[in-house]
Amino acid sequence: MPLGTLERSAPPFFKQGPSALSRLAVYSALAVFLMVADARFQITDPFRQVVGTVLYPVQWLMLKPVELAHHGAGYFQSLQVAQQELDAARKSMTTMGQRAHQAEQLALENGRLRQLLALRDRLDTPAQAAEVIYDTADPYTRRVVIDRGQIGGVVPGSPVMDEAGVLGQVTRVFPLVSEVTLVVDRDQAIPVLNVRTGARGVAYGDPVAGHDGGMELRFMPANADVREGDLLTTSGVDGLYPSGLPVARVVRVERRADxxxxxxxxxxxxxxxxxxxxxxxxxxxxxxxxxxxPEHPAPAKRGGRKG
Structure with missing residues (x-):
């Protein structure tokens, strides 16, 4: 290629425009002008509205993850607070239920104790209060252990009652505790009297009858005048139980021809x-x-041989 055909000017890569200082001065002046014009004449308000309208969807999309994260954290925090409040409410309800149950139990025990005190005041026989500690471990007997023994003046054969009637009889006495055989034990028998008819009999324990055990009035003739609902009390013929103590009530009578x-x-x-x-x-x-x-005891006879 001949040299005359080449351009004599520098290539665009090496062209130089306005200097950086000149551009800074121009842009600074333009910025100052725009700020003054906007402050005085609000010329950029339409532009701001257009830009805000165009950028609103982008801002809405960009803020959604932040809102979701914030609401999610608030939801889990609220759920945790609600769970804690629910647990506290359940504990409070449990405590209140226990207190209510204890109050009912205490009221029931107070009523029974008052009845026992009134019963002890009505009885002419000396009596003392006791508390049942536990039931015996023998599954074939119906016995309980009370917190009174020889030191408390309990003797074998002592009748034991609650506020409703005869509960049993003391069969073993230890220094500090005693064992009471209940009236429903198979080896326990108590002489009774039918209040309606005045007929005497003997009631034996029947641990099989009923859920908690019952009693059976044995050796009663088939034509005996015994009805359902008859009240049986102690007859006092055994020398242990005072007469007139309530024992049981007749619930069923079976008469067989054979x-x-x-x-x-x-x-x-x-x-x-x-x-x-x-x-x-x-x-x-x-x-x-x-x-x-005797006031005057008989003199003793002297024996001897006549000599």
Whole structure:
């Protein structure tokens, strides 16, 4: 290529425009002008409105993740607070329920204790209050252990009652505790009297009858005048139980043609299951008056041989 055909000017890469200082001065002057014009004449308000309208969807989309994160954190925090309040409310309800149950139990025990105190005041026989500690571990017997023993003046054979009736009889006595055989035990028997008819009989424990056990009035003739609802009390002929103490109530009478005796089922009036407070009576044999001695005892005869 001939040299005359080449351009004599510098290529665009090496062209130089306004200097940086000149551009700074121009842009600064333009900025000052725009600020003054906007402050005086608000010439940029339409432009701002257009830009704000165009950028609003972008801003809305950019703020959504932030709002979701904020609402999510608030939701989980509120859920945690609600769960904590629910747990606190449940604990409070449980505590209040326990207190209400304890209050009901205390009121029931107070009522039973008042009835026991009134019963002890009505009885002529010396009596003392006791508390049931636990049931015996023998599954074939119905016995409980009370917190009174020889030190407290309890003797074998002492009748034991609750506020409703005869509960059982002391069969073993230790220095600090005593064992009481309940009236529903299979080996326990108590002489009773039918209040309506005045007929005497013997009631035996029947642990199989009913859920908590019952009693059976045995050896009653088939034609005996016994009805459902008859009240049975102690007859006092055994020398241990004072007469007139409520024992049981007749619940069913079975008469069979092939048997000479009727089967009389009774339900004890005392609380044989779950009783806590009882009264221990002194047996009649211990409470009986001593026999008076003769005023002039007969002189002793002297024996001897006649010599």
């Amino acid at each position: 048997s000479a005796f009727a089967r009389v089922y009774c339900m004890p009036l005392a609380q044989v299951q779950g009783v806590r407070h009882v009264v221990v009576l002194q047996p009649l044999a211990e409470n009986s008056l001593p026999r008076p001695e």
